[in-house]
Amino acid sequence: MSARQRTFARFLVLLAGGLIFASVFAYAVLSAVKPPDEILGTKLWPSEWRWSNFTLPFKTAPFARYYLNSVVVGVSVTLLNVITCTLAGYSFAKFDYRGRNVLFFLVLATLMIPLEVIYVPLYALVFKLGWVNSFAGLIIPSGTSAFGIFLMRQSMESVPDELIDAARIDGAGELRILRSVVAPMMVSPMAALALFIFMANWDSHLWPLLVASDDAHRTLPVGLAAMQANNLGSSGIPTMMAAAILALLPTLVLFLVLQRKFVEGVTMTAGIK
Amino acid sequence: MLRVFYLSLFDYDLTSPPKYVGLANFKFLLHDDRFHQSFGASIFFLLAAYVPAVLLALLIALGLNTRMRGSGLVRLLYFAPVATSWVAVSVIWRLVLHPNGALNESLGLHVNWLTSTSSAKWGVALTAIWKEVGFFVIIFLAGLQNVPRELYEAASLDGAGAFSRFRYITLPLIKPISAVVAVMAVIRGFQAFSAQVVLTDGSFNTEVVNLFIYKTAFASARMGRASAVAVLMFLLLAVVSLAQLRVLRRSDR
Numbered sequence: 248m249s250a251r252q253r254t255f256a257r258f259l260v261l262l263a264g265g266l267i268f269a270s271v272f273a274y275a276v277l278s279a280v281k282p283p284d285e286i287l288g289t290k291l292w293p294s295e296w297r298w299s300n301f302t303l304p305f306k307t308a309p310f311a312r313y314y315l316n317s318v319v320v321g322v323s324v325t326l327l328n329v330i331t332c333t334l335a336g337y338s339f340a341k342f343d344y345r346g347r348n349v350l351f352f353l354v355l356a357t358l359m360i361p362l363e364v365i366y367v368p369l370y371a372l373v374f375k376l377g378w379v380n381s382f383a384g385l386i387i388p389s390g391t392s393a394f395g396i397f398l399m400r401q402s403m404e405s406v407p408d409e410l411i412d413a414a415r416i417d418g419a420g421e422l423r424i425l426r427s428v429v430a431p432m433m434v435s436p437m438a439a440l441a442l443f444i445f446m447a448n449w450d451s452h453l454w455p456l457l458v459a460s461d462d463a464h465r466t467l468p469v470g471l472a473a474m475q476a477n478n479l480g481s482s483g484i485p486t487m488m489a490a491a492i493l494a495l496l497p498t499l500v501l502f503l504v505l506q507r508k509f510v511e512g513v514t515m516t517a518g519i520k
Numbered sequence: 521m522l523r524v525f526y527l528s529l530f531d532y533d534l535t536s537p538p539k540y541v542g543l544a545n546f547k548f549l550l551h552d553d554r555f556h557q558s559f560g561a562s563i564f565f566l567l568a569a570y571v572p573a574v575l576l577a578l579l580i581a582l583g584l585n586t587r588m589r590g591s592g593l594v595r596l597l598y599f600a601p602v603a604t605s606w607v608a609v610s611v612i613w614r615l616v617l618h619p620n621g622a623l624n625e626s627l628g629l630h631v632n633w634l635t636s637t638s639s640a641k642w643g644v645a646l647t648a649i650w651k652e653v654g655f656f657v658i659i660f661l662a663g664l665q666n667v668p669r670e671l672y673e674a675a676s677l678d679g680a681g682a683f684s685r686f687r688y689i690t691l692p693l694i695k696p697i698s699a700v701v702a703v704m705a706v707i708r709g710f711q712a713f714s715a716q717v718v719l720t721d722g723s724f725n726t727e728v729v730n731l732f733i734y735k736t737a738f739a740s741a742r743m744g745r746a747s748a749v750a751v752l753m754f755l756l757l758a759v760v761s762l763a764q765l766r767v768l769r770r771s772d773r
Contacts, residue, residue: 261591265596268600268601287620287621363713363730364753365750367733368524368747450604450606452605452717457734467608475611491609494607498604502599502602513658514658516704517659
């Protein structure tokens, strides 16, 4: 086999593997539109395409509400993170004050701690504040992230001090400098951070399950899991497939459109680059 | 964070004030079968899902690490599951793993993937492998980009075969990234929650530690005891991460 043929063979193997991976999505879509009696068994192709099945989740559960909650919480958490991490990153990168390094070390230390370890006392705190079953309870505790602060600080180190000093001499205030001088240079890391936070939040299940158990505040993962528990029989399969596909669509589309940023975000979590 | 250590020494149910109980929570866990089982379930999940996922990811990343036409498209197929949410994925996999679902029908099997003690843990692991491979492919690919292509060409000229090129060039150069991957795999493995909730709700030996904490803290309102589990979890993760980094650093020299 020539080198070229070998590359082609390898490509075919990888393609086949990839198609097996992606076939799960195709299977989910096909199952969502099939008539109920064709879902289980060997019949792959639907005899009739019932696209109207995609309205089922909205009819049998407050699915629209869950969806809206996820969007509201996701967008708020993302915006808050971009703002707080940019501010903190700017402070850590460009200001000299007592205790700065100690503070930054503390932030880095929390990077190592998974949410699972702190959520019991965090819940007790949110409970005391009366934020259980409220958007505040869903949004505020996720409003900043050690990872984001770290990322923004690293990126801001590259902004030349002279540029900031020049703006100061021109009489610009610190927030003004951040907004008009530094932020425009930080669009790329901010976008990667925003994408990363939004996707992580869309996937977030455990915390919303704790603080928002009523229908008015449930986000998609919590709502979807509750719907699944109510739809254990095979008659509920079209509803659940439609709901799952609709639930994963936004992040999947974001990924397809912003592949490069997405890969960048994942790579950053590993601390390479 | 410190509060979790503090709370772990109390009996606390949110509504009445915490009562100091010393190490009783830890003593209880030491003898609690359910806790031991959940710990075992987590370890099993970690090994059964993340070891294959990481190895598969390394293979795929090595394959994708060349310039070929269409490789961008192939990457998309592997990366897509990473961009989905665990709960939605688990809902879909309930059907894939159904006794008459896609997996059994396409392979001609008759396995009760999610409703038997012998296979439920494998069903959950399969779901996780599908979901997580892409994540590690992305990280391995980023690591492989740092391996200079000229090294391979030089080695080929010297008559090195594909295996010895992997053994003597790729493997040593991706060691640092492998350390990162190993630590991330352990942490992600212990964070498992959604798949177990949706697929089995923790029955058939799939109640992982996180699910145990959740049920202890919130279904039986024992915040102190749940904090004690969280403390143990944290210590374990910290030790594992440090040990892994140490071992890999030592073999680096």
